[in-house]
Amino acid sequence: xxxxxxxxxxERVIAAVRGQEVDRFPLVTPTSVVTVESMTVTGxxxxxxxxxxxxxxxxxxxxxxxxxxxTVIPYFSILLEAAALGCEVDWNSVDAMxxxxxxxxxxxxxxxxxxRPPANFLDRQPVKAxxxxxxxxxxxxxxxxxxxxxxxxxxxxxxxxxxxxDFLLGLVLEPEAVRELLERLLAVPLRLAxxxxxxxxxxxxxxxxxxxxxxxAAAYRDFLLPLHQRAxxxxxxxxxxxxxxCGRATDRVAYFARAGFTAFHFDSRNPxxxxxxxxxxxxxxxxxINNPQTLLNGKVKEVRATIEGLLQAGIKMVAPECAVPLRTxxxxxxAIVQAVRDFSRRHRKV
Numbered sequence: 011x012x013x014x015x016x017x018x019x020x021e022r023v024i025a026a027v028r029g030q031e032v033d034r035f036p037l038v039t040p041t042s043v044v045t046v047e048s049m050t051v052t053g054x055x056x057x058x059x060x061x062x063x064x065x066x067x068x069x070x071x072x073x074x075x076x077x078x079x080x081t082v083i084p085y086f087s088i089l090l091e092a093a094a095l096g097c098e099v100d101w102n103s104v105d106a107m108x109x110x111x112x113x114x115x116x117x118x119x120x121x122x123x124x125x126r127p128p129a130n131f132l133d134r135q136p137v138k139a140x141x142x143x144x145x146x147x148x149x150x151x152x153x154x155x156x157x158x159x160x161x162x163x164x165x166x167x168x169x170x171x172x173x174x175x176d177f178l179l180g181l182v183l184e185p186e187a188v189r190e191l192l193e194r195l196l197a198v199p200l201r202l203a204x205x206x207x208x209x210x211x212x213x214x215x216x217x218x219x220x221x222x223x224x225x226x227a228a229a230y231r232d233f234l235l236p237l238h239q240r241a242x243x244x245x246x247x248x249x250x251x252x253x254x255x256c257g258r259a260t261d262r263v264a265y266f267a268r269a270g271f272t273a274f275h276f277d278s279r280n281p282x283x284x285x286x287x288x289x290x291x292x293x294x295x296x297x298x299i300n301n302p303q304t305l306l307n308g309k310v311k312e313v314r315a316t317i318e319g320l321l322q323a324g325i326k327m328v329a330p331e332c333a334v335p336l337r338t339x340x341x342x343x344x345a346i347v348q349a350v351r352d353f354s355r356r357h358r359k360v
Contacts, residue, residue, distance in 0.1 A: 019080040020212045023156035026327055027213055027250040027273050029294045034354035035326060037079040037347055038296055040158060040215040040252045040275040042086040042333035046105050047340045048072040056336075057101035060086060060108060061135050063142035070147060074155050077340060078347035081213070082151065084143040085160035086333065088217060091198055092162070092170040094134040095127060105336045115171040115191075125191075127198050132205055141209045148210030159211030160254075161202045163218030163241075164195035165234050171195075174224070181229060189233065196237050200244060207248050214251045215275065216241070221257030230262045235269055242270030252296060256332050260284045267292040277331045278304075282323045296327040299346065306335040310345045317349035321357075 016033045017025070026036040049055045052072050059065040070084035089108045093099045098112035115125060131137060147157045162170075168177045168191055180188045203214055218238070220230045238253075245251055250272040258279050259266070266274050273294040276285060282298060289295055298320045299305060304313055320328045328350060334343065 018153040019074075019151075020153045020156040023080050024212055024250060027252060027294060027296070029291070035321065035328075035350050035357075037081065037350055038156075038158075038213075038327045038329050039073055039079050039081045039083055040213075040254055040296055040329060041160070041217075042083060043073045043077060043079065043330065043343055044069055044086050044336065045334065045338050045340055045343070046336050047338075048076055049104060051076060055104050056086075056106075057103065057108070060090070060101050061139050063139040063146065066136075066139055066143040067146040067150075070143065071150070074151070077343045081156045081158045082147050083158040083160060083215070084147060085140055085215075088162055088166065089170065090136050090140055090162075091131070091167060091202065094131040094137045095167070095171060095198065097170055107333070107336070110170055113171055113173040113176075116173050116176055126194055131198065132201060137202065141205055144206055144209040144211055156212040157210055158213050158215060159203070159206035159209075160215040160217060161199035161206070163199050163216055163234075164192045164237055165218045165220045167195045167198060168192060169219070178224065181225070181233070185233075192233060192237060196241060200241055203241075203245055203251075204248075207245075212249060214245070214249055215254050216251050216271070217254040219256050220262075221255050221259050221277075222261055223257040227262040227265065231265055235265050238266075238269035238271070246270070254332075260288060263288040263293065273327070275329065275331075282320065282325060286324050294327070295325055297329050297331050298325050299328060299330050301331050301334055301338075305330055305338045305342050308342065310341055313342045313345040314349040317346055318353065321350070321353050 022032045022036045026032045054065045054069045059069045066084045070082045073079045073082045087108045089099050096114040097110050099108050100111050101108045220234050252273045252275050253266055253271040254275040256277050260280050273296050276297040278300040304316050317328050
């Protein structure tokens with residue numbers, strides 16, 4: 011901690027996500043910042059780091075040790091729960107994220123609805139590995155760095171189990187079957203969220219990808235909003251919860267606020283001015299950095315200009331919009347850290 015900083019990293023991140031005053035702008039990463047370059051430096055690589063808790067923790071630590079963020083997050087993909095629920099997953103290679111090979115509930119409209127999440131899914135790899143990695147990171151960092159947990163919400167789990175096309179078709183042709191499936195799936199992120207909080211996370215990312223690229227705002231309101239509201243009621247007071255949703259979402263930000271999330275981790279395709287107006291102090295905003303254009307393919311000066319623009323516009327927590335592309339140069343991620351620190355020095359009161 012420098013002489014100008016009065017808060018520990020975890021305190022700063024928690025306060026910022028809650029919209030409270032902090033000593034400087036935080037360096038928050040609600041999703042993975044793992045790169046091939048970080049793997050090379052640490053000697054820890056995919057795919058083993060998806061399922062080995064010690065490698066998972068060591069690679070997550072690179073977010074702070076190599077890049078300088080105030081956070082570490084040991085969940086790198088979106089398929090840990092999917093694997094535990096019966097999806098066949100290809101854990102892939104060093105420079106590729108995992109992918110689902112078989113959706114166990116494919117042909118949604120033809121199935122009998124006797125499927126339920128396995129009672130022991132928290133004990134299945136790699137979910138069990140994630141919980142161990144969180145404990146390792148919390149023991150290592152204490153209050154110095156915020157440990158960020160992550161769960162996948164029922165909507166995205168339904169994509170994984172059924173396949174996107176079958177699930178979206180079910181919304182139209184078998185809406186009650188879809189409601190029943192989502193109801194059963196809600197128990198999965200809730201149980202995992204509680205387990206992660208008990209393991210020591212300071213902040214939780216809730217990833218659920220019901221965006222306008224695939225479904226209407228009305229679909230979110232009618233199918234998912236009530237479930238999100240119930241989840242946030244159950245998690246209230248435990249830790250701040252960040253909703254992560256890729257894609258365009260300005261037409262449902264008001265619903266995200268009604269759901270009770272502490273913050274929204276947003277995609278760069280959402281106009282910042284519109285988001286700030288819609289959030290209107292009810293929902294704190296995180297994100298805004300374009301991953302492929304700015305971080306993967308941009309230069310350091312372009313990264314710094316993006317950060318400056320977001321902070322000047324009123325975004326107090328800038329971050330990559332999603333898990334960074336694995337070939338992202340670490341210098342571009344460190345440029346985020348330096349640009350935020352430089353801006354903080356020029357604007358002491360945040």
